[in-house]
Amino acid sequence: MNIARIVLDIPTQALDEAYTYAVPEGMDDLAVGCAVVVPFGGRRAVGFVMEVREPDEREARLFAGDQLTLSGIPSKMKPVERVVSKSFFDADGAACAAFLAERYLAPLSSCVRLFTPPGGVPRMVRGRNGWRLEEPATKEVDVRWVRLASGAASFTPRKSAVKQIAILQALAAGELRVSDLTAEYGAVSSTLNSLVKHGAIEIFERRSLRGTPQGAEYAATTLAPAARPQLTCGQQEAVAAIDAAYRAHAGGCVVVDGVTGSGKTEVYLRAIETCVREGRSAIVLVPEISLTPQTVARFRGRFGDMVAVLHSRMSAGERFDQWDLIRSGTARVVVGARSALFAPVRDLGLVVIDEEHEGSYKQDQAPRYVARDVAAWMVARRGAALVLGSATPSIETLYRARHDPSCTLVRLPQRANGKPMPQITVVDMAREFSNGSRRMFSRTLSEALHEILRARHKAVLMLNQRGFASFVLCRACGFVPTCPNCSTSLTYHEQGNWLVCHHCGYRRHTPPVCPECGSPYLKKFGAGTQRVEAELVGLIAEFGDVAAEVVRMDADTTSRKGAHEALLEKFGSAETAVLLGTQMIAKGLDFDDVTLVGVINADTQLRLPDFRSGERTFDLIEQVAGRAGRADLPGRVIVQTYSADAVPIRAAARYDREAFLANELEKRKALGYPPYVRLADVLVWGKREDQVQEEARSVYAALRARLAEAGSQGWLMLPPVPCVLSRLRGYFRYHITIKAPLEADIGGVLATVFRSRKTNPYVNVAVDVDPQSLL
Numbered sequence: 001m002n003i004a005r006i007v008l009d010i011p012t013q014a015l016d017e018a019y020t021y022a023v024p025e026g027m028d029d030l031a032v033g034c035a036v037v038v039p040f041g042g043r044r045a046v047g048f049v050m051e052v053r054e055p056d057e058r059e060a061r062l063f064a065g066d067q068l069t070l071s072g073i074p075s076k077m078k079p080v081e082r083v084v085s086k087s088f089f090d091a092d093g094a095a096c097a098a099f100l101a102e103r104y105l106a107p108l109s110s111c112v113r114l115f116t117p118p119g120g121v122p123r124m125v126r127g128r129n130g131w132r133l134e135e136p137a138t139k140e141v142d143v144r145w146v147r148l149a150s151g152a153a154s155f156t157p158r159k160s161a162v163k164q165i166a167i168l169q170a171l172a173a174g175e176l177r178v179s180d181l182t183a184e185y186g187a188v189s190s191t192l193n194s195l196v197k198h199g200a201i202e203i204f205e206r207r208s209l210r211g212t213p214q215g216a217e218y219a220a221t222t223l224a225p226a227a228r229p230q231l232t233c234g235q236q237e238a239v240a241a242i243d244a245a246y247r248a249h250a251g252g253c254v255v256v257d258g259v260t261g262s263g264k265t266e267v268y269l270r271a272i273e274t275c276v277r278e279g280r281s282a283i284v285l286v287p288e289i290s291l292t293p294q295t296v297a298r299f300r301g302r303f304g305d306m307v308a309v310l311h312s313r314m315s316a317g318e319r320f321d322q323w324d325l326i327r328s329g330t331a332r333v334v335v336g337a338r339s340a341l342f343a344p345v346r347d348l349g350l351v352v353i354d355e356e357h358e359g360s361y362k363q364d365q366a367p368r369y370v371a372r373d374v375a376a377w378m379v380a381r382r383g384a385a386l387v388l389g390s391a392t393p394s395i396e397t398l399y400r401a402r403h404d405p406s407c408t409l410v411r412l413p414q415r416a417n418g419k420p421m422p423q424i425t426v427v428d429m430a431r432e433f434s435n436g437s438r439r440m441f442s443r444t445l446s447e448a449l450h451e452i453l454r455a456r457h458k459a460v461l462m463l464n465q466r467g468f469a470s471f472v473l474c475r476a477c478g479f480v481p482t483c484p485n486c487s488t489s490l491t492y493h494e495q496g497n498w499l500v501c502h503h504c505g506y507r508r509h510t511p512p513v514c515p516e517c518g519s520p521y522l523k524k525f526g527a528g529t530q531r532v533e534a535e536l537v538g539l540i541a542e543f544g545d546v547a548a549e550v551v552r553m554d555a556d557t558t559s560r561k562g563a564h565e566a567l568l569e570k571f572g573s574a575e576t577a578v579l580l581g582t583q584m585i586a587k588g589l590d591f592d593d594v595t596l597v598g599v600i601n602a603d604t605q606l607r608l609p610d611f612r613s614g615e616r617t618f619d620l621i622e623q624v625a626g627r628a629g630r631a632d633l634p635g636r637v638i639v640q641t642y643s644a645d646a647v648p649i650r651a652a653a654r655y656d657r658e659a660f661l662a663n664e665l666e667k668r669k670a671l672g673y674p675p676y677v678r679l680a681d682v683l684v685w686g687k688r689e690d691q692v693q694e695e696a697r698s699v700y701a702a703l704r705a706r707l708a709e710a711g712s713q714g715w716l717m718l719p720p721v722p723c724v725l726s727r728l729r730g731y732f733r734y735h736i737t738i739k740a741p742l743e744a745d746i747g748g749v750l751a752t753v754f755r756s757r758k759t760n761p762y763v764n765v766a767v768d769v770d771p772q773s774l775l
Contacts, residue, residue, distance in 0.1 A: 001022060001023065001025070001054075001055070002022075002023040002052055002053060002054055003020055003021065003022055003023060003052075003053065003054070003055055003077075004020070004021050004022075004023050004030065004036075004049050004050075004051065004052050004080060005018040005019070005020055005049070005050045005051040005052075006018060006019055006020075006021055006036060006038055006047035006048065006049055006050065006080070007019075007047055007048050007050055007097075007108050007109050007112050008038075008040060008045050008046070008047045008109060009035075009045065009046045009047055009048065009109050009112075009113075009121070009123065009124075010045060010109060011107045011109045011110045011113075011366075012107055012109075015107075015109070016101065016107050016108050016109075016755060017108065018050050018051070018108070019038075019040075019047075020077065021038050021077065021078055021079060021080045022077045022078070022079045022080070023052065023079070023080055024079050024080065027080065027083065029083050030049060030052065030080060030083050031049065031052065031087045032049050032050065032051060032052060032087065032089070032090060032091055032094055033048070033049060033087035033088045033089040033090060033093060033094070033115070034048070034049045034083050034084075034085055034086065034087050034088070035047070035048055035083075035084050035085035035088070035116075035121055035122055036048075036049060036080050036081070036082065036083050036084060037080075037081045037082050037084055037124075037133060038078065038080055038081060039078045039081065043124075043130075043131050044081065044124060044131055044133075045124055046084070046121070046122060046123055046124050046133070048088070048109075048112045048116075050094045050097075050098075050112075051091075051094065084122045084133065085120075085121065085122060085136075088115055088116045088117065088121075088327075088344065089112075089115035089116075089344060090344075092378075092381060092382055093115045093342070093344070094112075095381065096111075096115075096342075096374070096377070096378060096381075097111040097112045097114070097115060098111070099374075099377055100114070100367045100369055100374065101367065102747050102748065102751070103369075103373075103746075103747045103769060104366075104367045104368050104369055104747065104767075104769045105747050105750060105751060105754055105767045105769060106366040106367030106368070106369075107366060107367075110366050110367055111367050114339065114342040114367070115342050115344070117138070117319075117320050117323045117324065117327075118138065118316045118319040118320050118323065119136060119137040119138030119316035119317075119319075119320060120136045120137075120138050120139070120320050120323070121136055122134060122135055122136050137316065138316045138317050138320040139320075140207060140320075140321075140324065141207070141208045141210065141317070141321075143177055143178075143179070143205065143206055143207075143208040144177065144178040144179075144203055144204075144205055145175050145176065145177055145178065145203070145204055145205070145206050146167075146171060146175065146176055146177075146178055146181065146192065146201055146202070146203050147171060147174075147175040147176075147201065147202060147204070148168070148171045148172065148200070148201055148202075149199055149200060149201050149202040150199070151198060151199025151200050152168065152171075152199075152200045152201065155195075155198050155199065155200040161191075163185055163188065163191045164191055164194065164195060166185060167181060167185065167188065167191060167192070167195065167201075168195070168200065168201075170184070171201065178192070178203070209318075209321045209322075209325070210315065210317040210318045210320075210321050228270075229263075229266060229416070231263075231266070231267075231270070232262075232263065232412075232414070232416055234258070234262065234263075234410070234411070234412040234413070234414065235262075235263050235266060235267050235270075235412065235416065237410055238254070238256050238258075238264075238267045238410040238412065239267055239270045239271060241254045241408045241410050242254045242267070242271040242350075242385060242387055243271065243274060244408075245385035245386075245408065246271070246274065246275065246349060246350060246384070246385040248385075249383035249384075250380075250383065250406070251376070251379045251380030251381070251382075251383065251384065251385070251386070251406070252379075252385050252386070252406050252407070252408070253376060253379075253385070253386040253387075253388065253400075253401075253404070253406060253407040253408070254385065254386070254387050254388070254407075254408045254409075254410060255388045255389075255393055255397055255398075255400075255401045255407060255408065255409045255410065256387060256388070256389040256390075256410050256412065257390065257391075257393050257398075257409060257410065257411045257412065258389065258390075258391060258411070258412030258413075259391050259412065259413060259414070259415060259421060259626065259655075260391045260415075260421075260622075260623065260625070260626020260627070260630075261415040261416060261417070261419070261626060261630050262391075262412035262413075262414060262415055262416055263412065263415075263416030264354070264389045264391075264412065265298055265354075266416070267389075267412075268284060268352045268354070268387065268389065269298070269299070269302050271350060271352070271387065272284070272302075272303070272333060272350060272352070273302070275349040275350045276303065276306065276332055276333065278349070279347065280332075280347045280348065280349030280350070280384075281332040281333070281334070281345035281346055281347055281348055281349060281350075282332070282333050282334070282345075282348075282349060282350040282351070282352065283334045283336075283340060283341060283343060283345060283348065283350070283351045283352070284299065284333065284334065284335045284336075284340075284351075284352045284354065285336065285337065285338065285340060285341060285351070285352065285353045285354065285361070285371060285375075286335065286336075286337065286354045286355065287337070287354075287355050287358040287360045287361070288311060288312060288313075288337040288338075288360055294568075294589070294590055295335070296309055296335060299333060299335050303332075303333045305330075305331075306330075306331055306332045306333050307331060307333045307334075307335060308322040308323075308325045308326050308331035308333070308334050308335070308336075308343070309322060309334075309335050309336060310322055310323065310334065310335075310336030310337070310339065310340040310343060311336050311337045311340075312337060313561060313564070315561075323343065323344070326343045326344055326345055327344040329346050332345070332346070337360070338360060338361055338363065338371050341371050341374060341375055341378070348378070348379070348382045348384045349384050349385070350384055350385055350386075350387065351375045351378065351379055351384060351385075351386050351387070352387040352389065353371060353372055353375060353386070353387070353388050353389070354389050354390070355389070355390050355623075356372055356388040356389060356390050356393060356394060356397060357390045357392050357393055357394040357397070357619055359616075359772045359773070362770075362771075362772040366766065368766075368767075368768045368769065368771075370770050370772075372388065372394075372397070373770065391622060391623060391626060392618065392619040392622050392623060392657075394615070395615060395661070395664065395665070395668075395674070395675055396674055396675045398661070399675035400675075415630075417630075417631065419629060419630070419631070419632075419634075420629075420634075421625070421626075421629075421655060422597070422625055422628040422629040422634070422635030422636055422637050423635075423636055423637065424621070424625055424637040424638075424639060424652065424653040424654075424655075425444060425636070425637065425638050425639070425653075426639050426641060426644050426649060426650070426653045427442040427444050427445065427638060427639065427640045427641070427644075428641070428642075428644040429442065429601075429640050429641060429642050430642050430644070431644075439535070440531075440532060440535055440600060441535070441536075441539055441600075442638070442640055444638055445598050445638045445640065446539060448596055448598075448636060448638055449539070449540075449578070449596060449598070450543050450546065452595050452596045453540070453543065453546040453548050453576055453578075454545065454546050455595075456575060456576045457576070457593050457594070457595040457596070457633065458571070458574075458576065458577050458578070458579070458591060458593050458594045458595070458596075459577075459578045459579070459594065459595070459596040459597070459598065460578075460579045460580075460581075460585060460589070460594055460596070460597045460598070460624070460627050460628070461532070461536070461578060461579070461580045461581075461597075461598045461599075461600060462580075462581060462582070462583065462585055462586060462597070462598070462599050462600065462620075462624050463528070463529055463532050463580070463581075463582065463599075463600040463601060463604075464582050464583050464601075464604040464605065464620070471489035471490065471491065471492070471524075472489075472490070472492050472499065472510065472522050472523070472524055473522070473523050474514035474516065474517065474519055474521065474522055474523075475519070475521040475522075475523050476514060476517050476519035476521055477514060477516050477517040477519065479514050479515065479516040479517065481499050481508075481511075481515070483501035483503070483504065483506050484506065484730075485501065485503075485504045485506055485727070485728070485729050485730040486501055486503045486504055486506075486725065486727055486728045486729060486730075487725055487726045487727040487728070488501060488502075488503060488725065490506075490508070491528060492510060492524050492528070493528075493530060493556075494530050494531065494534070495530060495556075497509055497510045498510065502555075503725070503728055503729065504728070504729040504730070510522075529552055529554045529556075529580060529581065529582060530552075530556075532580060532600060533550060533552045533580055536550055536578060536580060537550055540578075546576070547576065548574075548576045548577055548578050549570070549571070549574040549576065549577040549578070550577070550578050550580060551567050551570055551571045551574075551577060551578070551579050551580065552567075552580045552581065553567050553568075553579065553580070553581035553582070553584060553585055554581055554582045554584070555582070558584070568589070571591070572591060579594075583620060583624075585624070585627070586620055586623045586624040586627070589627055590630060591627075591630070592630060592631035592632070592633070593631075593633065594627055594628055594629075594630070594635070595628060595629060595633045595634065595635050595636065596628060596635070596636050596637075596638070597624055597625055597627050597628040597635070597636075597637045597638070598637075598638045598639075598640070599620075599621060599624060599637075599638070599639040599640060599641075600640055601640060601641065601642075602617060602620075602621060602639050602640065602641040602643070602649055603617075603641055603642055603643050605617045605620060606643055606646060606648065606649070608775065609724050609775070610724075610773050610774055610775055611668065611671070611673045611774065612772065612773065614646075614647070614648040614660075614664055615648070615664060617646075617648040617649065617652070618648040618649075618651060618652045618657075618660050621639055621648075621649065621652035621653070622652050622655070624637075625637040625652075639652075639653065647659070647660060647663045647664075648660055648664075651663075672716065672739050673739075674770075675742075676742070677739045677740060677741065677742065678739075678740045678741070678742055678744055678746055678769075678770060679737065679738065679739060679740075679769075679770060679771055679774075680737075680738040680740070680746050680750065680767060680768065680769045680770075680771070681735050681736070681737055681738070681767075681768040681771040681774055682699060682703070682735060682736040682737075682738065682765065682766075682767050682768075683723070683733065683734075683735050683765070683766045683767075683768060684696040684699060684720065684733070684734045684735065684736070684763060684764070684765050685728075685731040685732060685733045685734070685763070685764050686731060686732060686760075686762050686763035686764060687730065687731060687732070687762070688732070688762065689732040691760075691762050691763050692732045692733070692734050692763055693720070693734065695760050695763040695765065696720035696734040696735075696736065697720060699720075699736065699753075699757070699765060700717070700719060700720050700736050702753050702757070703717060703736065703738070703750065703753055704717060706749065706750065706752060706753045707749070710749050712740070712744070712749060713741075714740070714741040714744075715738065715739065715740050715741070715744070716738070716739040717736065717737070717738045717739075718736065718737045718738075718739075719736070720734045720735065720736045721734065721735065722734055723735050723774075723775065724774075724775045725775055731764075735774070737774065738750075746769050747769060750767065754767060
């Protein structure tokens with residue numbers, strides 16, 4: 001008799017372990033990764049098989065003294081009732097889920113769920129008659145097709161059988177869907193059945209892929225012919241370093257530190273070619289905002305039908321089909337956002353994380369993993385290699401590259417086409433204001449924009465603030481409309497005259513007069529993308545001698561499916577255009593005729609009370625600057641700021657990363673922040689502030705006792721304080737920040753506190769290990 005270790009699909013810390021069940025004789029389809037139904041307490045539950053094995057000596061002795069049931073199973077051990085799915089993951093996936101649960105203090109079932117297909121898992125639901133198994137919301141879609149059969153040549157329909165004659169003539173040109181025949185000839189079921197009986201046709205089913213042209217079926221896995229440019233010396237060095245790490249099968253890491261336009265993507269493509277040619281698979285992660293058609297086209301142009309794409313803008317059905325292509329082995333190159341890391345690839349050989357510095361690689365819900373760190377664990381276990389690429393590698397990655405012997409740093413300081421990086425001009429907006437200018441476009445930026453539009457070139461303008469204005473203020477009494485659910489002001493949106501909270505979605509119409517004092521003098525302060533768009537259109541009109549398409553890209557204009565691609569296509573096809581957007585336009589865009597990049601206000605990130613604010617500001621300027629002058633036309637970058645002397649801005653304007661790092665690392669070392677320590681942030685939130693405070697103090701006391709018991713030298717824990725966003729979506733928020741040595745096992749030390757903690761029905765507690773923000 002075998003036994004199975006099963007994690008119940010119930011996401012709670014109270015059930016955070018695998019339970020042992022007996023595998024009945026004859027249940028041959030049970031394997032690691034399958035969903036099964038098992039008895040649990042007084043009900044049945046769905047679980048995932050993590051391990052199948054024979055009992056060890058202790059278990060065998062225990063079972064030997066137990067009375068057996070008629071089926072040969074020890075009476076104290078419950079059997080698996082039935083298998084309800086194919087295997088979703090293998091032993092490596094099960095081990096990775098356990099690693100995630102341990103490192104990030106997350107419910108094991110939530111970690112296992114990362115490895116299952118979107119919407120493709122059966123679940124137990126409670127109805128009027130008790131618990132019942134609900135089939136997956138998303139399944140395979142099979143489409144009925146028709147083709148001529150061997151009897152078609154000898155079958156002659158009657159002259160009056162008009163539909164039969166028409167269908168046979170249509171099928172003479174090739175196979176057709178039943179739906180196509182229905183659309184052309186109306187109801188055809190009885191006609192088709194008659195033709196089948198006569199042996200003239202045959203009806204069969206073929207798997208359809210949602211989201212592809214006409215639901216295209218599985219395609220062959222063949223390398224697609226594509227132009228392969230001559231590599232630069234730097235690219236050759238990078239490809240060689242990746243190849244060495246790949247062939248070592250030791251989980252090595254290569255950091256590709258290349259300026260924008262240096263050809264990092266071509267380096268990835270060459271490395272993946274080797275991997276695929278040898279029968280292994282590759283995963284390529286890109287930030288969600290960089291998943292443009294340009295990105296996907298580059299990989300499909302090289303690897304054709306081997307490429308599967310996974311990201312959140314796809315429907316559940318489309319993601320399921322792509323996931324299934326990967327599991328079947330048809331797709332061996334996976335391109336996607338953060339969660340694509342857990343795709344069921346066969347024989348993983350390479351993981352590439354492009355723009356690895358991006359905050360979107362951090363999951364903000366349990367399990368709160370960092371994709372870069374999980375990928376490092378994954379390639380070490382599976383004998384693969386990890387590639388971290390960026391024009392602005394994160395400080396943690398640079399630190400690792402300098403201190404970890406398993407990590408190799410390769411620099412690409414020049415663009416692949418030999419063109420220089422664009423010159424960056426910093427405009428001091430405080431000086432502009434003191435000289436009498438009240439416009440959001442400086443004189444320098446206005447003149448440059450006029451010049452490039454006259455030359456029929458294109459410009460990219462970035463403002464990291466959507467909406468029309470940052471906030472509305474009464475000039476009589478100082479009242480600012482705030483969100484009733486969050487500790488933030490409401491953002492004014494001109495379209496519809498709304499005040500909107502960008503955290504919880506609360507909205508209200510802008511009042512005509514101040515709700516506090518009745519004054520009509522409500523002033524709109526700050527600038528969002530809507531307002532910039534309006535002023536930009538007015539500025540272009542003032543030029544008089546030019547015309548340009550203005551394309552705005554922010555969370556409002558890209559909320560609908562396909563909008564992101566449509567806006568980029570509109571910008572690319574226009575003869576002269578200005579692309580205005582938030583930070584989603586700072587990367588992943590490659591247009592040869594963009595010669596001007598303008599940053600409307602570089603201070604948005606810089607002023608946030610977060611230890612990464614300087615790094616994010618530096619990165620954003622360098623990244624958006626790389627959109628200009630990527631081809632034969634020279635580029636220019638203009639950065640507007642009220643903090644012209646800030647080190648991140650001055651260093652970015654000179655492309656001087658060493659100057660920025662020298663300043664930033666000194667501050668982080670003195671204050672105890674990564675890369676010199678590891679962080680954990682314990683978040684406590686609830687509807688009543690007094691209950692949140694009380695629970696936060698209780699958790700703090702328990703953690704302090706645990707650290708004392710563990711003798712945790714070099715650890716520092718700060719007392720609970722309100723978060724910067726002290727109220728969010730109606731919840732009061734406090735946090736406890738823990739700083740630990742780099743080699744510390746934060747999860748292992750803190751696990752006993754959180755897994756034994758009694759749940760408070762009124763207050764939630766979550767642990768964020770290795771947080772990307774402390775807001």
